[in-house]
Amino acid sequence: MSSRKALTCLPLLLALSLLGCTAAPGLGASGPAGSSGSGAESGEAPALGEGVDFEDLPECEGFILDEDEDVAGSIVASCVIATAVAHNHGKMTVETDDGNGLTIFRYEPYAARVVTLDDNRLFISGDEMWFQDQIGWVRAEKDSSNPRAMMAYTITSAFRAFNDPRVAVAMLETATSWKIIDEEEIDRPDGNSKNAWRLDAEPFDFMGVHISALSLWIDNSYTTLQQEAVSSALGISTVTLNRYYDWGVEEEFIAPVG
Known part of the structure; x- marks a missing residue:
């Protein structure tokens, strides 16, 4: 992993707690034997927000x-994470300076997901944690x-720890104020x-x-x-654009076969 890609991981964690490092071309590459290319089988997409009574979320x-309202970071953080x-x-x-990628995620049971990263992939579901390097899949x-x-x-353990929703709330609320544009x-x-x-x-x-800049839509x-x-550290600056979709679409995560 390059230093730029390593830096990209941290800003991604600021999005919704379910964000990981996913800068990769070749998203259509096949997965290991016994799994689909994405490591997840997709269900039928419901309407956005279907089955969730957001008005009751405290x-x-x-x-x-x-428009033009200022909102405390603690409110923005708690609300958008609770909704997710x-x-x-x-x-x-994910679109970054170094390429594009895809993450498929689930919060409960645990925030399992499949991540594409260059030629590497990462799988976490419950106690199952796997990483795919240049040789192949290996169990953590x-x-x-x-x-x-x-x-x-x-x-995988670092990825798992940082993607805890409580960590995401702490990161998002570090911005003391947000303006609704x-x-x-x-x-x-x-x-x-x-x-x-x-x-x-x-x-x-x-x-x-x-x-230096963080926007949510x-x-x-x-x-x-x-x-x-837009973020910077150790003299490296990066721009990351994340787009979210298929909210509420159930996925079955299938562990790789090493």
Whole structure:
């Protein structure tokens, strides 16, 4: 992993807690034997927000979407994360300076997902954690005598820890204030467009990374549709654009076969 791609991981964590490092060409590459190319079998897509009563989410109480309003970071963080967790399932495309990628995720049971990263992939579901390097899939093992298994454990366990929703809330609320700019029309991964409220955060620092710009686009149900971040650390600057879709679409995560 290049230093630029390593830096890209941290800003991605700021989006919705279910974000990981996913800068990769060749998303259509086949997975290992016994799994689909994505490692997940897709269900039928419901309407956005179907089955979720967002009005009853206490985290979103008092969060009024209106142009030029200032909103405390703690409210934005708690609401958008609670909404994401209520959807439970979703997908995220990523565009960075180094390439594009895809993450398929689930919050409960645990935030399992399949991640494409260059020629590598990462799979986490419950106690199952796998990493695919240039050789192939290897199961993550903390005390293994196999260096590949130990490296897989280091990568997957760090990814798992950072993608806890509580960590995401802490990161998002580090921006003390957000301004609701206006409703904007944004492009969706399916080629269509949709109106969404744009929220801009005040610049902030988190874990040694300076976030000079962070914008969220959310709909009237507080569901995040897009996020863009400009960040820098160790003399490296990167721009990351995430688009979210298939909220609430159930996925069956199938462990790889090493």
